[in-house]
Amino acid sequence: MRYNQRGVALVAALVGILACAPADEPSPANGHQVSDHRAGAPGIGDTDFPKDGNGGYDVGHYAIAIDYTPAGRRLVGVTTVTATATQGLSSFNLDLAGFDVSAVTVNNAPATFSRNGDELTVRPARPVDNGARFTVKVSYSGVPTPRSGTTLGTYGFIPTPDGAFVAAEPNGAKTWFPANDHPADKAPFDFTITVPAGVTALANGEMVGQPTTAGGKTTYRWRERYPMATYLATATLGKFDLRQGRTPGGIPNLAATDPRFRSALDGLYTTSGTLTDHWATVFGPYPFGSTGGVVDDFAAGYALENQTKPLYGGFHPGENIIAHELAHQWFGNSLSITRWKDLWLNEGFATYAEWLWAEHKGTRTAEAAFRELHNRPATAPIWKYPPGRARPDDLFNQSVYSRGAATLHALRKAVGDQTFFALLKKWAADHRYGHVTTDQFIELAEQMSGKELSALFDAWLFQPRRPA
Incomplete structure (x- = not known):
């Protein structure tokens, strides 16, 4: 999901309403066995x-x-x-x-x-x-x-x-x-x-x-x-101001803002268009028919990568958040997880996209972001939560995002930029509109790099400690 502004949560509650008859057993009628x-x-x-x-x-x-x-x-x-x-x-x-x-x-x-x-x-x-x-x-x-x-x-x-x-x-x-x-x-x-x-x-x-x-x-x-x-x-x-057109690359683009956030409309439209086109050069062709974003006045405190229309809940989104949600159009939306335990394939990739956008803009390198994370004390909570196995009671833990992103940077350092960025494009192309698992990603990374990478992925994704 979601780019969290604050923490988030789960509980079901809802009642069943009885209609006709329960239906567990097939009827021998109609000529069926x-x-x-x-x-x-x-x-x-x-x-x-x-x-x-x-x-x-x-x-x-x-x-x-x-x-x-x-x-x-x-x-x-x-x-x-x-x-x-x-x-x-x-x-x-x-x-x-x-x-x-x-x-x-x-x-x-x-x-x-x-x-x-x-x-x-x-x-x-x-x-x-x-x-x-x-x-x-x-x-x-x-x-x-x-x-x-x-x-x-x-x-x-x-x-x-x-x-x-x-x-x-x-x-x-x-x-x-x-x-x-x-x-x-x-x-x-x-x-x-x-x-x-x-x-x-x-x-x-x-x-x-x-x-x-x-x-x-x-x-x-x-x-x-x-x-x-x-x-x-x-x-x-709701009530929305709209701006419609196309990205510089020609993709239909729609931005919508609640009147309370009218000042965000032009920036949302322009930034969404710029980022959609940029990610197409990094991850491969944009997978859907349109792009854009919506800012509503509900104070959700998070954003969600709704397909073609990321939704920002009650705040003016900055470039890093827009970069995150639009990267999800590839990783999470076109390529979807088969099981929730592999959520890092969505959130780690979208968070690493934030690092890549800052690197592209010249404001901070991905290596600097990686080192800042890795320099956290060995006792920091993030090292106790291995992101390769997201927990159902803490699905959107920060480790799934940041340590997931760090996994990708550690991989980039191990295989080199040429192989790494080719890997991202092939991953997105091979599974376009389909489903993915962590094992599939590791297999492709090893195949394209010609390296045995199980120790790297084990340390970053599956061990409850800070990797060396």
Whole structure:
């Protein structure tokens, strides 16, 4: 995530609402054998977050339609998920926190469903065969309940006086739409967002057509055509000043600021464009259709790299923070982690991008930043937290960021600049729009350098002590 201004946090809370009937066992009706179909798992298999995501299917597309009224904080939604079964399914789960679910259909036929905490269990009228493509449509309504705690702050769909601040990492997508809420399952998105006239709706990707207004409400349509993790999806709503155009390199660029931060608009627009183009020379071609950023007046104290539209919560972002969030468009967004334990592949890379930007600007070398970190006392807390295995109860520890960045600089020193920067481009190209693990990165680094690097990575990523 996130570039933290202050500490951040996690706790779930939300109630299940009973609808039709529980659905765990397949029906022998419809000519299907019981053994051919079974319930999809209630988690995707991440042991650190066992109930996040779901098993038994792979999402191919999300179509999210919401009507949101800031005055009453009421959201009415219809989300259609298109997926492919990876096993025969008698039932399957979606992640959804809160809300009243009024109806669920699978392939346009009414389905029974039940709630248990954040799990929405759906039983289709006819079991879904392994390999079959299917659509599930969920109609729901209520007041979104964001998540909060002591280490992640407040996240998810966060109502504000004039709209909503939507930053969902790590598992807050379920606070506003039913999803396979884990980065291991990415998909393109379409958004249809209806708000009171005068409110602007910003989502990922690019706007489809012009907003339409009728009956005192305006509807915006956005499309992110590239695969996206659910935690990167946003529907940030409110009063905004906009500046639109293209980066010097020709990439569509949109900056938006709450009126309170109007003075940041031009700087956000210009810096976002400059950095997007610069990172394209360092990391390889920009992976998405547009760039930019949004500054809202919600005092989140952090920024989040929402795909194509990084979100800055209640502060004027400096160049280093913008550099961090835009580097995530490559590392975290295009290349997504398979499991949260490998979060340093997102945050260490984006933090090292800050060091590289300062080096490019001539304000401080990456070596100076590395030495400043390495000179911390051996008793400093950062050395007790090995960043190669992020902890679920302290996911965004500073070690994941800074010691992760130092790992990359230690690698750069070991293999030389030519190999190191070629490695960054190949890493980004080989896994474009896909998923990555720490083992894959180590393997590529050894392959490209011709060196045995296990001791270096072990010392920097996995040992609870300061590396020599």
